[in-house]
Amino acid sequence: MVQESSSVTPVPMLKYDLDIVIPTIRDLDFLETWRPFFEQYHLIIIQDGDPWKTINVPEGFDYEIYNRNDIIRILGAKASCISFEDSACRCFGFLVSKKKYIYTIDDDCFVAKDPSGKEINAVEQHIKNLTSPSTPRYFNTLYDPYRDGADFTRGNNFGMQESDPTRENPFTMREGAKTVVSHGLWLNVPDYDAPILVIYRYVDAVMTIPKGTLFSMCGMNLAFDRELIGPAMYFGLMGNGQPITGCDDMWAGWCMKVICDHMGWGVKTGLPYVDHKKSGHPFENLKKKFNGIFWQEEALPFFQSVTLPKECTSVKQCYLELAKLVKEKLGKVDPYFIKLAAGMVTWTEAWEELNPLN
């Protein structure tokens, strides 16, 4: 069932063309801490697990909830591409949104504070990241040159448009690339494979992940340009009925990065932080991710060496080509990848059905 709330409390903040996607199995009390930053946006809640359970959402939020029954009703046979009992189910929210931007956040992530004690508006920083250029073709040692305070007077004698305050980037590199993904970080409890205690630091930086370099994307505090990169933001087949769980975002990140590199687009990482208060016991998480650890060793070399043909000029074309290559190359390693490749194709079909225009 789709629940719609009726009232939105107006707040004096900028509102962007953005939906917030939250995968969950429980009441969303965590939204209370986000009220000043989220209340003006529409929430798309993907209810994982028992579809008969009622998920309580604090008063005053504008939201819709999709449970497993809704997903099957909307997608029919294509619902097979949406994972169950894994946060990979979040990507269903990307399919049904009609907004330009998506911010997806886990229900164990809370508002973090910057070193001055000020609460961090994660949406605002993600939008800043997404609406300013990236520098994927050159490594900027002084971090994001497009950031406030790191910028400079425009229109000087050198014909620079979007320019760099230092000689960091050679001049022809300064225009930068379109940013399509903003990967936010987290404080306190890391999202880990193994039970390891770590001290985390607030690092006041936004970086572009260079072209040709892969990273481990984390889905818990992630924003992207749905119009541009949406069709590549499929979180794979994980959880119930699958040999793997908890590697959904890493998989999506590798697929997405290879496609961004091909399209000439940029991916940023760094600010904003959220406070991650992981609910599960580390050992339980370890057990759940165990298969994924070995699986990475097979998949990563594939992504490090894959190249997409020039003929692929749209994200959808790239994604289908990638699905074909996953089947061909990784299918030999484990039949799971043949199933996953089929899921990628089904996802693309579902995207086309629900988003005929982009």
Next chain:
Amino acid sequence: MVQESSSVTPVPMLKYDLDIVIPTIRDLDFLETWRPFFEQYHLIIIQDGDPWKTINVPEGFDYEIYNRNDIIRILGAKASCISFEDSACRCFGFLVSKKKYIYTIDDDCFVAKDPSGKEINAVEQHIKNLTSPSTPRYFNTLYDPYRDGADFTRGNNFGMQESDPTRENPFTMREGAKTVVSHGLWLNVPDYDAPILVIYRYVDAVMTIPKGTLFSMCGMNLAFDRELIGPAMYFGLMGNGQPITGCDDMWAGWCMKVICDHMGWGVKTGLPYVDHKKSGHPFENLKKKFNGIFWQEEALPFFQSVTLPKECTSVKQCYLELAKLVKEKLGKVDPYFIKLAAGMVTWTEAWEELNPLN
């Protein structure tokens, strides 16, 4: 003339197998601020400009000074590869050192403070960077996993040796690569092409610059493993008698990075910071670097596409191959590059003469 000081004040700090190389044209009063951190090391001072001028060095430092006459006396005809009236002359110090590590610093760089107000021991941080692995084959969004406090209990169940505290790096990537260059940053006044006001932030991070990605190396706060990468740390032909000045470190950085990528070694950037108090007027610097701005546009595409043959298994072989390619490819663009390529060959000969063993 080579001046040697006789007394070294012992200080209760670790001493590494490191020389400090300083290019200068003036008295080295700036060393006073560095006394607690530099006094236990040998300084190699490269006196640029008028060789008859006396450079005063504060009491208590262990140093030797080489002026232009010394360079010509020591290198003979090969002195042609050492620039004059440009900080590129610093690389003569790398030639004559016999230490494992080099730290080179400009005479307008002072001790910076971290956000807690503590003076930063730049040497100590550079050594930390150089003696811990890099991760050039994967982008670590949580910054340097080998840093204190970001590490974890070794020898756990997963057979990891040098490991990552998170699932950031897939397990086979966790061993990391040998770090050979540590590129420190600066606060306050940037080293820029153009007269632009910039606010700089202290960013508490050390990053590996990914394989295949170039950056603009700055020579003012730079450390490296001389034994391994020394032969590639040639700062080119700049300044007096050359059409270009002030691009020495950028050139060296591109050559060095291409070779490190080929050798499988890592380059880090970030901490430590120094306070850069630039003495010249920005407009003067602009004028001096003007030719360099356009020159970059020719050289960068060359470095972005160059690949070294597998047969090159030593830094010296790589460097000579690179010199050959510079002559072939960039020589067509401007005859300056033919001269520069010859300088690269002469540098290698000088290195072999003064460092027959490495």
